Amino acid sequence: MDWTAFIALSLLFICAAGYDTPSAYDVLQQFDFPIGLLPKGATGYELNNSTGDFKAYLGEKVCSFSLEGSYDLKYKSTIKGKISKDKLTKLSGVSVKVLLFWFDIVEVRRRGDELEFSVGILSASFGVENFLECPQCGCGLICGNDQGRNGKLNRFVASS
Known part of the structure; x- marks a missing residue:
């Protein structure tokens, strides 16, 4: 093999690895x-x-859906915050509707098998198992005949 071919293959490999x-x-x-x-x-x-500063981008302008008819969630096209092990802080871009009002979710903490969501002075905890699948914009976890993993509905129950 000549050096030109070797260099070309090496560059191709490096680019593909990226x-x-x-x-x-x-x-x-x-x-x-x-x-x-x-x-x-x-x-x-x-x-x-x-x-730990991060931004996540969604293709949609605004992504919204309802979970089990209990909570309405709204994601902006860019979600920002600070991430570290078991902790998302200084969040912006995610809101939850409680009764008639929208609140920004500002923090998520993992405590064992629970995720604690904070909207400032209020917080609610949910089991991690409720978040093993990604919801879909517009229909959440129940889209068409899809009822989630193994045909089971994902249930969200606040523990605090």
Whole structure:
């Protein structure tokens, strides 16, 4: 093999290796969070490993859906915050409707098998198992005949 072909193949290999970057869902898992914190369709992300600052991008302008008829959630096209193991802080871009009012979710903490969502002075905890699947914009976890993993409906029950 001549050197030109060797260099060309080496460059091709290096370029192809660059396409193995993890997805936004992979990054969530690296910090011990389930993928279902983000809806389907995340198109990319930015992460500063030294500060934990992150941005996740959704293809939709605004993504909204209802979970079990209890909670309405709304995601902006860009979600920002600071991520570390078991902790998402300084969140912006995710809101939940409680009764008649929309509140920004500002923090998510993992405490064992529970995720605690904070909207400031109020918080609610849910089992991690409720977030093993990504909801879909418009229909949440129940889209068409799809009833979630293994045909079971995912139930959200606040524990605090």
